[in-house]
Amino acid sequence: MTTLPNVCLLRGGGDLATGVAWRLTRAGWPVVVCELATPLTVRRTVAVSSAVSDGEVDVEGMRAVRAQHVAEALELAATGVIPVLVSPEMPAIDADVVVDARLAKRNLDTSIEDARLVVGLGPGFTAGVDCHAVVETMRGTRLGRVLWAGSAAPDTGRPGAVGGRGAERVLRAPTDGTVTWEVDIGDVVEDGQRLGLVGGVSVEAPFGGVVRGLISDRVDLTAGLKIGDVDPRLDPVACNEISDKALAIGGGVVEAVLTWSNR
Template identity: 50%
Template sequence: MKILIKGAGDLATGIASRLYRCGHQIVMTELEVPLTVRRRVALSRAVYEKCAQVEDMTGILVSSKQEAEAVLKQGDIAVVVDKEADTRRWFCPDVIVDAILAKRNLGTSITDAPFVIGVGPGFSAGEDCHCVVETKRGHTLGSVIWKGSAIPNTGVPGNIGGYTIERLIRAAAEGTMQAKAEIGEYVEKGQTVAVTGGVSVQAQMSGIVRGMLQNGAWVKKGLKIGDIDARCEASHCVTISDKARAVGGGVLEAVSQFEHMRDRFAFVILAAGRGERFGRNKLKESLSGKTLYQTILQKVEAFSGYPVVVVTGDEAIKREAEEKGFFVEKNQEPELGISHSVKMGLKKVLTIQEEIQGILFTVSDQPNLKISTIQRILNEAFLHPGQIICAGNEGKTGNPVLWDEKYFPELLKLSGDSGGKQIFKYHQKEVRIVEAEREELKDIDCQKDLECLRKEVGV
């Protein structure tokens, strides 16, 4: 797959190494003046050296689409100076990995690519990315988070060789950086290891210099400009760290899962109901500044890696769905019930993609449904083929529901307005529930339901 990594520092390079060795095409973006301390093991070095070698990877600085394509064709990694990551517009990556490590999101959106991964604190799975990979040293380092966020930044670096804060070298004053010790050199506590803004910087401990900013970089007072390692292993200065490999392993796990899933599943959005109990077309009712149908279209838009079919009879819904690149099947007979929409959606999916493992059916009047819950339903279906996967709470089943292909013949025989509930009772042992919050499962049947939701959100 084509993968864009935002950032080309040592951790981002560790991520790239995992993906590169699995055959993926990689483009990395960087700042005009990278501030990578462990630059000997970072492809960001290519920005000012034009070419950087880290273990068996070569990163080459490029300035155009054509140059990048030539680098990828020869099996190397393209590095581009691109603060805003506008590269994604011509590269059209399958996956974006935000490995800037700014401890906050600097502009990554879940819709920037079919699959988006946030690395470290500052991201929330299901909001600005599909998943988050933990970067804090410890028991959960490298784990993939599908709901929630990474451990918040504590401001205290991880323990290496019995040292934490002491191992950092920080700028003593704002100004130009000038190293007085080289990467790989042994230094004593109190020794001058750099000069910043004309002020000397002393080592806070003895050990080997594992990282040091390049000469000439402009730094602010207190910025991390170097790193000392008490273990004094010279090889650690020129090889990817255990932490970077662990985080890279988490990213590779998530990428591999997406790669295998994206051709197996599809979405059907059911938006053709007449709203008889509501009294009018409830899908056009507004909540938090968006109509109900716009809310579900926007959430499913986060899954652009999968085919999406919208079943509706409404022209406005049809138009907005097509603008998002979704397929539309027009239901002219809503009086035949939800079963008719289910069958229309299923048949349409099968004309788009003959071989498919399962289809996720979602209603349009469930505004509290979270993207992270949809993602976890897909994950569960991938790991448990042949099952019926649905959102639920404390044993109670709800929507959305992902039906495995083995149930398609039964779905095509449905009739009336009860949808897949007719099939559930015959396959209770095959039903797996993905736990969701109770509020997510609430749908809007009548005007009172909508009034209650508006009060909850302060409208």
Template identity: 50%
Template sequence: MKWRTVMEVLIKGAGDLATGIGWRLVRAGYTVWMTDLEIPTAVRRSVSFSRAVYEGEAEVEGIRAKFAKNFEDGRRIASEGLIPVFVDGEAKILKSLRPEVLVDAIMAKKNIGTKIDDAALVIGVGPGFTAGADCHRVIETKRGHYLGRVIDSGSAIPNTGVPGNIGGYTVERIIRAAGDGRFVPLVDIGDTVEAGQTVAVSGSLPVKARISGIVRGILQEGVYVTKGMKAGDIDARCERNHCFTISDKARAIGGGVLEAVCGWEHGI
């Protein structure tokens, strides 16, 4: 096994769940690199390192990430103790970095290119991966009893298409695009809204809140959306601090990844 002074982990994806993973790994002493799309679509962007792509930098609970222009820039950023974030939807940086660990946290509900020989340890997050086939470990992402579980053989629970229950609501809490086109939010993360209120415009059509609560996440202005696409999240519990801190789900999944990495590191 090839070791460096500090083990490096590449995470595909930099949305809120991937950020929870990266945050826990950095806190445990690992060096983390991340990739995302040119136009990220994380709705919980206040707690997503993907924000570094269009803002240059992002900080989540004391851990900082910075946009990396190229591999050399990423090396410099990592040497400063920050997380480099690349615009690299296909994770081509993998060939240059050659990390010990690869984590696929794109959350596409299917495997769109990760292979078990991409790194010494390959971890698939959520449905679409099979431990022992296209990765070494799978992390359960469905809310409930098994959330964050490390799966050594087999797959995670299949995607149900129904969002997890938060504050007594599932599908109702999701803000979805009303039409195809440019997305323009009319509220900010942390704002309180009422059921029926217009919270955004997509494709010139009003996007209305289905429940009253606090805006926990919403897409940034300018993203091209399609009708029905997830564009935001309303939390009926109205805890403002929840909008700007890592969720229980992301922490649990991050803990599962950390368990898998530590176990592999110790030969378990």
């Protein structure tokens, strides 16, 4: 095991995990992020997971760099940089805090024994059973709350509303295959406009708005997978900003970490 005092290990580097990393680093906690070799992130412009393919990414002044091994990751974390390790499994790091930020809607393999403090984000975790604390991820009055007993609200299968649009704002793969996009994140699109092709099948804008997120064209898609997001608020600037939801969840994780450390 390799150590760094107070290190927080985040499993997952998507846009919500990035909000957690942003909050933790500003509170003075070193962070290491673990990701898949081919991330499934949609909001790539505000996700540290983009460092896996790009080598380096800047999210609102927070620098994330792909690390080749654990020792390099800890060296980077000690400087305030966010190292991103390709490591689907738990790496050999003696972390004080582990946050399962993969948002799988179920517990894949996290154990309460993984660290001195283990935090689960959203449904699938039970505080006191497979983690010490759970942070609510469902939009509403309980978003970002820390639970030291019980579980987060169950997954409804319906995305939260943004600008009055709910499930219809999410783009999903119409078939298996790879995607070829004809637009970029931040583009303003019209209702019904073709955004790209998946396995030769057209993916169209469900309404007029701004393309908020698009999955990488390097991903092999399965039918039904979330591959994009259209924002009806027509604010391209928001595509490069960490969302209010991600920051609320990040604030909940910081609360959990400070509560635990003060004990």
